[in-house]
Amino acid sequence: MPDPMRIRAQAAGDKTTVRVLMAHEMETGLRKDASGKLVPAWYIQHVSAKLNGKVVMSAQWGPSVAKNPFTQFVVHGAKPGDKVSITWIDNRNETRTDEATVS
Amino acid sequence: MKAQRGLGGAALRALAAVLAAAVCSVAWAQGTQATQAKSTADGIAEYRAMLADGNPAELFEAKGEALWKTARGPKHATLQACDLGKGPGVVKGAFVELPRYFADTGRVQDLESRLLSCMQTLQGFNAAEIAATPFGKGEQAGIDALTAWISSESRGMKMNLPQSDVHEKAAYEVGKRLFFFRGGPMDFSCATCHGADGKRVRLQDLPNLTKNPGDGIGFAAWPAYRVSNGQLWSMQHRLNDCYRQQRFPYPGYASDATIALSVYMGVNAHGAESIAPALKR
């Protein structure tokens, strides 16, 4: 079971800033380990963000996104109490969804 | 450990390389305009500020908090009765008063050492086994996460190590001597890098640890998430790596020597605001 994300969603008027910290190795597949073997590529390929169950943003990522990536975006039309949920799916088909309440 | 005087061939080459790098960096700084050298420092400060929000250390904090509150080990118990110096279960403010003397073990202990004690006494783990486990593996990874959370519970508070007990005072004196002890093939001591103001290795400023280097610097900046390897390093891990960089033998995990050094640095940093867990290159 992948580690949970940290999601913060703060509303300021109509604009809600969503900040997400994901726990993921984001291996490029180009790195060698201590014994000289290539570490296989393992990275988040899909991200989607929902506001109250409706997708507002989705993304495709390559392995050059940083390890334990931090992402920030601004969504309109959210108010305190609304639910923001973020889902990621990686190239091993592992997935994680976490939710936060807009404050 | 014998202090070695005189340099062997390999050490001489290593020293030459270090000097060459130092000369190169000085030449680079002088070769460009003064304004460019200054803006490099500004540029790096800007980079660090950009990373301040969303420190991946938070991921380790969450893990650490879960480990504190989860029943684990042969005794199937949580760590919530662990005394970090301010009473059983009191986590807030404990970090900035460590290392300190503990009557129940009769030792001055830092955070990692105290966690080992509690994990053994309360949860039934084998402390010696954990101490012998490589960093980042098994229960060692759990200790790193615990240090991230416990230090976060003192974030913004000022370093305030006690020096009232005779053992604590002795540890300070031992730590000071260890700090200035020169040895290893390069004849380094901690003081070689951290014994004076204004020192730098390439683009890393080296804080002067013989005094209070300022808020959020040096002792007040660990544990930290290191972006270069995506790992959360406790102070024990940082000290271990310092020894490695000096080409000393590795110190024992949570050994008296490492704890004494932490006492020396922590007492010197009295009043410095802790920003742990911090973000580092």
Added chain:
Amino acid sequence: MTDRREMLQRCASVATMLMAAGLLPATARAQAAAAFNSAAFEAKNMADVMKALGASAPAPSSDVSVHGPDIAENGAVVPLGAACTLPGVKRLLLLVEKNPNTLSAMFELSEAVEPNIATRVKMGQSSNVFAVAMLADGRVLFAQKEIKVTLGGCGG
């Protein structure tokens, strides 16, 4: 269109592979795996990235901005953002010119999300970085800046 044919082919091959591996993926995962644009993420320069996306060559625009530090102390983590002040932005892309594969990330925005996204990328070396905005009317615009990557000293 080529995209759709490719996608359908990839759908079939992925589904076969997953069934062979004994996995029963949730619908979302299967769809996601099928839709991942490998060609775009394996392209070696901006022109090839845009071709893989079936988009026209990007034109420089002052309405697009790329945000990042001038100097990154460590290439492992470089904050990078893209923004566009025009309406109708459908996608924002982040590219690192000198990385082994140029495209880092591609964001699809609904109207509810501001065209201003930031994330963190890995940079192998000092390089130009690009923010590309793809608009609903087909326009493709970009901005660039240079980010120097240094390695610090002993790990402070």
